[in-house]
Amino acid sequence: MFVSEVKVDVRYAETDQMGVVYHANYLVWFEIGRTTLIKDLGFSYAQMEKDGFLSPVIDANISYKKSMRFGETATVRTWIDFYDGFRTVYSYEILNPEGEVAVTGQTHHICVKKETFRPIRFKNYFPEWHEAYEKAKKQGE
Template sequence: MSHVVAHTNIEVRYAETDQMGVVHHSNYIVWMELGRTQLIKELGFSYAEMEKSGILAPVLDVQVSYKKPLTYGDNAIIKTWIDSYDGFKVTYGYTVLSESGELAVTGLTSHVCVRKEDFRPVRLKKMFPDWHEAYEKAKKKENEGY
């Protein structure tokens, strides 16, 4: 397996727009979560199953850059990949494109795994060696663009 980029399609709903008629900025973070979940599924795993085992992966950091607004009825394509991974922290990368391929948003989210009962960090490599191996193989390589 080489790098993996998940594609998630979303039709912009009226409720996702603001008074200006464009997608409210907060919705892009929700869409990133959908993209991340799709990527994990495409890698053969389930975040819900991870949670059932007592491990969570909270967001540490979010970076979003807005390039072009999307509006009600537009179709958005969220591309999601593992931008970096060191066995402990994973950073997912995102681009949101219009149906015609215009760049609307870029973003990154960083996560670590923690135990549900006390939020103490754990190494993905130790807790889920199969995830670790898949992430190592799927992560973005040097000088690779999306």
């Protein structure tokens, strides 16, 4: 399977009163990982939006293993866990500087027309992107 990696420096504003990364910020890092994966596969989420489509999150889950702190650098690993031409499930691991898993999670997405918010079959509107996703998910099967 194709795994994308991106580094994220933990900023002070992302921490809470206890000095650790506030839990909701990991969802922002998931988004960074997802858009990096899309870019690494040769596509642009921004261009998809310009073309009149969105890919909203319809479900998300996160499991916290270890705290991350200001000044550390996180590694966000992202891959396609499930894809059927309609739904996509991205999986994530966030590693601390020692390479230990700090957070794992998944986000589930569909693709909709921006103007109507009606779901579409992704593979019908983005056939090249569809083929890249099929290839990326099958590499690990």
